[in-house]
Amino acid sequence: MTLTRRHILAALPLTGAAALGLGFQHILSSMKTGQFDPRAIRTSGEAVPQFPPLSPLPGLKGTIEGIECTSLTQQNKPILLNFWASWCIPCVTELPLLSALAPSLTLWGIAYKDRPERASAFLTRNGQPFERVGQDKDGTAAIEWGVTGVPESILILPGGHVVWHHRAALTHEVITHDLLPLLRPFL
Amino acid sequence: MMDFFGPEEGHYALALACVLAFCQGIAPFLKRQGRPSFFSPLTPGFAWAHALALLLAFMCLMLAALRDDFSVQNIAENSALAKPLFYKITGIWGNHEGSILLWIVLLSLCSACVSFIHTRHQNPLSRLKRHALGVLGLISAGFDLFCLLTSNPFARLFPMPADGMGMNPLLQDPGLAVHPPLLYAGYVGFVVPFAFAIAALIDGQLTRLWATLVRPWVLAAWALLTCGIALGSWWSYYVLGWGGYWFWDPVENASLIPWLSGTALLHSILVVEKRQSLRIWTALLALATFSFSLSGTFLVRSGILNSVHSFANDPTRGVFILTLLALVVGGALTLFAWRAPSLHDESSFTPLSRESALVLNTLFLCSLCAVVLTGTLYPPFIQLLLGHTLSVGKPFFDSTTIPLTIPLLIAMGIGPALPWLHGSLRTICKRLYPAFLCTCAACIPAFVFLPDRMAALCAVLALWVISSSVLALFHQLRVATHPFRLSRKIWGMTLAHIGVGVTILGLCGMSAAHHTIVAPRLGEHQSLDGLDWQLVSVTDHPGPNYDARVAELRVSRHGHPIAQLHPALRVFSHPHQTISQVAIRSFLTGDLYAVLGSTEHEGQETRYILRLHHNPLAPWIWLGGLIMAGGGLMACPFGRKHTQGTPS
Numbered sequence: 001m002t003l004t005r006r007h008i009l010a011a012l013p014l015t016g017a018a019a020l021g022l023g024f025q026h027i028l029s030s031m032k033t034g035q036f037d038p039r040a041i042r043t044s045g046e047a048v049p050q051f052p053p054l055s056p057l058p059g060l061k062g063t064i065e066g067i068e069c070t071s072l073t074q075q076n077k078p079i080l081l082n083f084w085a086s087w088c089i090p091c092v093t094e095l096p097l098l099s100a101l102a103p104s105l106t107l108w109g110i111a112y113k114d115r116p117e118r119a120s121a122f123l124t125r126n127g128q129p130f131e132r133v134g135q136d137k138d139g140t141a142a143i144e145w146g147v148t149g150v151p152e153s154i155l156i157l158p159g160g161h162v163v164w165h166h167r168a169a170l171t172h173e174v175i176t177h178d179l180l181p182l183l184r185p186f187l
Numbered sequence: 188m189m190d191f192f193g194p195e196e197g198h199y200a201l202a203l204a205c206v207l208a209f210c211q212g213i214a215p216f217l218k219r220q221g222r223p224s225f226f227s228p229l230t231p232g233f234a235w236a237h238a239l240a241l242l243l244a245f246m247c248l249m250l251a252a253l254r255d256d257f258s259v260q261n262i263a264e265n266s267a268l269a270k271p272l273f274y275k276i277t278g279i280w281g282n283h284e285g286s287i288l289l290w291i292v293l294l295s296l297c298s299a300c301v302s303f304i305h306t307r308h309q310n311p312l313s314r315l316k317r318h319a320l321g322v323l324g325l326i327s328a329g330f331d332l333f334c335l336l337t338s339n340p341f342a343r344l345f346p347m348p349a350d351g352m353g354m355n356p357l358l359q360d361p362g363l364a365v366h367p368p369l370l371y372a373g374y375v376g377f378v379v380p381f382a383f384a385i386a387a388l389i390d391g392q393l394t395r396l397w398a399t400l401v402r403p404w405v406l407a408a409w410a411l412l413t414c415g416i417a418l419g420s421w422w423s424y425y426v427l428g429w430g431g432y433w434f435w436d437p438v439e440n441a442s443l444i445p446w447l448s449g450t451a452l453l454h455s456i457l458v459v460e461k462r463q464s465l466r467i468w469t470a471l472l473a474l475a476t477f478s479f480s481l482s483g484t485f486l487v488r489s490g491i492l493n494s495v496h497s498f499a500n501d502p503t504r505g506v507f508i509l510t511l512l513a514l515v516v517g518g519a520l521t522l523f524a525w526r527a528p529s530l531h532d533e534s535s536f537t538p539l540s541r542e543s544a545l546v547l548n549t550l551f552l553c554s555l556c557a558v559v560l561t562g563t564l565y566p567p568f569i570q571l572l573l574g575h576t577l578s579v580g581k582p583f584f585d586s587t588t589i590p591l592t593i594p595l596l597i598a599m600g601i602g603p604a605l606p607w608l609h610g611s612l613r614t615i616c617k618r619l620y621p622a623f624l625c626t627c628a629a630c631i632p633a634f635v636f637l638p639d640r641m642a643a644l645c646a647v648l649a650l651w652v653i654s655s656s657v658l659a660l661f662h663q664l665r666v667a668t669h670p671f672r673l674s675r676k677i678w679g680m681t682l683a684h685i686g687v688g689v690t691i692l693g694l695c696g697m698s699a700a701h702h703t704i705v706a707p708r709l710g711e712h713q714s715l716d717g718l719d720w721q722l723v724s725v726t727d728h729p730g731p732n733y734d735a736r737v738a739e740l741r742v743s744r745h746g747h748p749i750a751q752l753h754p755a756l757r758v759f760s761h762p763h764q765t766i767s768q769v770a771i772r773s774f775l776t777g778d779l780y781a782v783l784g785s786t787e788h789e790g791q792e793t794r795y796i797l798r799l800h801h802n803p804l805a806p807w808i809w810l811g812g813l814i815m816a817g818g819g820l821m822a823c824p825f826g827r828k829h830t831q832g833t834p835s
Binding site for chain 1 (some may be wrong): 467471474475478488503506510512513516517520521524525527528536567568571577578580582702704706782784785787796798804
């Protein structure tokens, strides 16, 4: 049997499938050892992840800065980072709680996959508890943070240590039982 | 009596089925002195016995669920005493183990049906059928083993709990009763073209007769898959309450990829049947379609692809699946690489002919398929190679699939008007100009009403597809002596193409959808898209295993009431979870869609948070899917005696 161009062409699908198969095999073996996590959710105690600088949200009262990585790590006070969106129902109910927290804790907000005019209108309508607001239009920063949806809140201690990640809307119980004990050394 | 057909019998039946599948897989390939052995004629019998054993196992699992036998781990984890009877039955396939069992049951039913195909003794087709049954048996054996060894639905739990943990409330929905079985039937149905393609490659004969034999299976599987995808999309639209119909989730893509390659197969197999060309390409598509449906279903189960659909992530299971995939897909593609080059096409055709339109169509469909595949696999592979995490979503898929869909739609309009072998440009223009005029006339309203240019263009092209399909049907009817004499194939094709047009119109309409989040008090009015939405009342209703809070919304246009919506919030006790029940009122022109959120208290006042959507043309998306599936089933040549073989 002579090897012709037809044979090479016919072997292409096999090569493609084999390459994919090897990739999957590698993924599976590193999943077993824990090096690869398809969900890539961060656990607490880690450093602040590298994320692209987030531009400030236009249309808010006063000058409110955006958020970037360096400014977050150079703070000497704890910061509660809150991912929210104007299209999210639980975020509406969460805002009054955040406003109540604002005098005692610095809050930074990230508008997740939202249009700037809608996001700013949302804050103007429902109250604006954030010291800084950044826009994460395409959700890349959320991926770096391991955020899977909105609202999610992350507590960062001075020096840029992530100590707490809450994957749902904040409630009175969560704030008094989980969040405030972590803040006790700083109050 | 009650203890008859308990979990142990089910477990035994599953093991028996595994052995029978091995027998079915090996028997046709046994040879004695160059002739088929004594066991070879028993193959259809093995296929039947295998299907019966698996049906028995399935029945045992169902009985265990109905009897609330919480000593079975699968049932303790997914069922509860308070669960309504209907969901006790449908809940069987709402979890990993049960759905794998359903999968292999459907696979065994497919091989049982293949064994029904009547062939004459010593006919070339009878050999083809035996080999195909063998391939089916080997695949079944592999997956029966997978079910038995790594995801045994009959695994016991000791001590036995008094009550089960309950089922995810999202899955307690009538849509779930039909969506997975239909989708699985579609996936599994493509195993028959796969097995026959392998049998044809073994024999080195891919004839016109082969295409006639396989085409009904492709059509039926395609129609079921279409139905399954449409239902799944509808389910996510009305259960998840996010107002969207397609999220480019890996599992959704895993069903779209085989659908696209299956559509390409459906068209290219016609060329084999009519003209004996495109044989290598058709064989490859038959292999690819089932490989895609297999990989899609199982990669999600191993947890490699991150999705809302994945039941459990277990890398051990993943290794088993990957080995099986390597054997099935790798084996098939190796056989293809070895035997396909010897298949030569018998006839050629000119650029302006039905054949070349079909080639163009399969090329576009395969490119679409490649794009969706790339988008789905890109994130895990980039994470593997470069260590970055990223997500590929709607923007990528929108900007890549729409430019490929546009030429596909243009070609879809022209293709049915072209004759086989050789066409003339003049006749085509003469035939199609009414459709062209109709399309041009539609440009103005489309570009005025649809804010998005791309959506308007797609809507115009959808009208082009519909009008030219209807026109082509008229031409055929003029030639035919009687409408009922016209072959079902032509009716089916026209229907399916119209269905595509209708779906695309629905998608374009949805691009102009609007929504708003409001927090009204009782009696307050809101306006959205020129409609007036009034929150009339909010009441509490207890349900069988939940408590519901139901809002009543009155929607009116210019003071005339047009609909009442009752969005609800259900609080399930077992497991404790809150699910919002979307209220949808469908009109031909669009959907009114309302979701009830939480309540907000401001002193004495209570505000109810509501999300209101107006989705123009939304029902057309699923209507088009049903029309497509109906067209596919209509074109299916049931009961035609095509398998008798050529007279010698």
